[in-house]
Amino acid sequence: MVKAAVDLHIHSCLSPCASDDMTPNNIVMMSKIKGLDIISVCDHNHTGNLEAVSKAADEAGILLLPGLELETSEEIHLLCYFPSLESIFNMQSVLNNYYLNIENREDIFGPQWIMDASDRPVRKVEHLLTTATKLDLYSCVSLVREIGGVPVPAHVDRSSYSIISNLGSIPGDLHFNTLELSRGVSKEDFLKKYPEYADRFFISSSDAHDLGMILEREWFIELEKLSIMDILEKLRG
């Protein structure tokens, strides 16, 4: 068994709300300095920086769990984790049909940069990523699972963009094994309010929008061995 230090929710400069210095190499190098074993860069509704992050992570010897923070039509944030770049890019090609196509106003939301593996800007995504998609929660969950991914409701303790705030509860028939809590919220505090979710597996991530926010070696997941398949299995349950 290994205790892997993880941060499974980091935004890159593709998310308009993230700092410009959240480039693929900066994220990976900061994670390396902080001593993390596995990271996941989960941008809002887009996977455009994952290829570059993956290359940087390979070079630095950090495992990258390919991820995405999808916003459903109900405005629920759902982390979607996949076993490979190939599978998450399959998800992206389906997702391309479900955007609302609201134009991004950089002066309000910020730019949405796709970078290459040398942190050079390649292009900007023009439609706003921090908004809902046309995929409803149930369709989204089945789609992610069909493609081999694991859906995890994000920051379930929060009063906005969470499955509990928007639906009132976590529907049992969606069989979520893992729930994400916001940084600083303990499982114990959450369960005091929502004891019905005591049987779930909880993860706590940074939801980092700048480099300093990325977790230190402070959140661990026990795995058989340090691998993407192992962590995915752990999340899937």
Added chain:
Amino acid sequence: MTVKDFVQHCGYRILSCADRADKTEITGVYVCDLLSMAMARVKDGELWVTVHTNINIVAVACLTNASCVVIPENIEVEEQTVNKAAEKGVIIVQSPHTSYEICINYHLKKSESGNG
């Protein structure tokens, strides 16, 4: 009808940019709690009613050029949201009424103004 006319008539409380309230005309009302829908549908100058108090309501109001955002039922608005609204020139109004009652009040005030 300006935001100030409406707010004074109803006795609501302005949380940000009160100095702009007498210069900002209300052209209509849109009620919606899905931010993505409000983003696409609120028209220029409309008063937008939502229970959301998250900082993103400021971005939606800027994007759509809403005349103001009205928060119903005295829901408390985060300081971060009020500060951001002040910075971006967005008027946030807090009302003790339900969304339905806010609409009715607007309609009554508008009819009254319309009749001279």
